[in-house]
Amino acid sequence: MLKRLLPIVVLAIGVGGFWLLKVTRPAPPPVTVEEREWPVAAMTLSLGRHAPTLALYGEVLAPDRLRLVASLDGHVGQRPVRDGDRVEEGDLLVALAEEDVVPVVTRAEAEVARLEAEIEAEKIRFESDRQALAREQSLLDNARSQLERMRSLVRRNLASRAELDADENEIARAQVTLVSRQGELDGHPARLTSLEAQRRQAEASLAEARRDARRARAEAPFAGIVTAVEVAPGDRVREGDALLDLIPLDGLEVRARVPRGVQSELVSSLADGARPEAVDDEGGRYRLRALSGQGDPAGTEAILEVVSSPARLRPGSLVSLSLARPEVADSAAIPFSALYGADRIYVIEQGRLRPIEVRRHGETSGPDGGSWVIVSGEGLADGQRLATTHLPNAIEGLRVVDLSRGSGPADISATQVPAGQRSGESVNSPSAGDDVRAEAGP
Structure with a gap:
């Protein structure tokens, strides 16, 4: 009987001991839920008028070459x-060589002199023909009188018929000579006009020869x-x-292609009388003169005249320019690390991120010497704290801690980063696999 009760007693003792241990165990500490905070750098927004710049790559040309x-x-x-x-x-x-230039001019001068002599000879010939025509007309008149007397004599049988025929032939010859002389006189104006035209042509050839002779000795028309x-x-x-x-040496210009998106902006500036300026990497200054009259789907060429350049430019070389565009009102300059995508930034409000849609207007030089972007938007206001640390998985409402204000009320520049971190890298930012939801503490 005892052997049968022993297992039951042992089981009862074990259950009782377990219950006693459970009753007398200490109470566990309460579980507290703590939301994780992501450290970020931030800057204070200050709205104003900012002039974006446009990066251009142009070729130096010499239009007066x-x-x-x-x-x-x-x-x-x-x-x-x-x-x-x-x-x-x-x-x-x-x-x-002079021996190749002088004969050309001499031949042209000789041709002009020859034609002038022909014109003078034609005038003398005309005067001679005119006088000869008067004499021949007088001879013809005398011959006609002689013919009439001869006819009278023939009618009275005082002269032979042969003598009458001879007088008639003499009149015919005089008439032919008179007509020929008159033709020479009538052709004088045409011959004179032709000779004068040839003389003008020869004078033009002489002028060309003298011009070419002057150009055969080329001197610099300007310093170059x-x-x-x-x-x-x-x-x-x-x-x-x-x-x-x-x-x-002067008058060089640079032609650089500008995108279509800024063409209307530059055209409006030129129409208003503004002359946007550009600078190169060495401090040279250039002024926008005009936009090319031709373009293509990628844009058109801006024509910039060289105002000053510390380095001597050469046509055909390439220069990198930064063109100042018109100022944008109510805008802010921010680092690229604060930009998400093309049109979104995050501001810090009550320790959490809030997205704002913005519009990009171009780049400008930041206080750190790097390139910053100029943005504007309806949600921007002076005094907002902008998160400049780029969080790959930033979302609305994510809890963050502003490192720029962690050590006191002083505002630390957004470009200051902890030791060992390069500019542009995130500070303890969540990776693509991190869970940005609230985590429970131990």
Whole structure:
């Protein structure tokens, strides 16, 4: 009987001990739920007028570049300059040999002199024909009187018929001579007009020859730099062959393509009389003069004149410019790290993030020397705290702690980051796999 009750007693003792331990155990500490905070850097927004800049990459051109060509066939007599030489106005650049230039002018002068002599001879001939015509008319009149007397004699049988025929033939010959002389006189105006036309043509050829002779000795019309030298002294050249180029020291311009989105803005500025300026990496200044009359789907070219440049520009070289665009009112300049996508930022209100839709207007130079973006939007206001640390999974209502105010009331610049962190990196920001919901504490 005892053996049968022993297991029951042991079981009862175990149950009783478990109950006693359960009753006498200490009470567990209460569980508290604590929401996680993400540390971020922030800056205070200050709205105002900001001028965005437009990055341009342009080519330097010389619209007044001068190309010298040979005005005559001949040999190069002088070429005292070389490629890269700097010349002043009036300096000799190249000259053709005199023995090739002088004969051209001499032939043209001789042709003019010959035609002037022909015109003078034609005038003398006209005067001679006019006087001869008067004499021949008088002879014809005398011959006609003689014929009448001869006819009277023949009717009275005082002269032979042969003598009458001879007088009639003499009158016929006089009439032919008179008609020929009259024709010469009538043709005088046409011959004189033709000779004068030939003389004018010869004078034009002489003017061209003298012009080409002057151009055969080319001097610099302005201060510039010699380039693209194609000939050497003694070379044989033909009319129209390239000799050399001269690039002016002043008057260079830069042509850079601007996107279609800002064309209307620049056109409006030019129409209002504004001349936006641009600067290069070395401090050179450029002024927008006009937009090209032609474009393509990618945009059109802006034409900027060089105002000043510390480095000597050369046509064909490329320059990087920053063009100042018109100011935008009620805008703010923020770092790119504060921008989410193309049109969203987050401000900190009561320790939580709130998104605001913004519009981008371009870039500008930030206080750290880097590139910042200019934005505007209806939800922006002075004094708002903008989160500048980029959180990959930022959402509305996410709890954050403002590191810029963590050590006191002083506002720390948004560009200041903890030691060991590079500018633009997030500070303890949640990764793509982090859960940004509230977490329970231990």
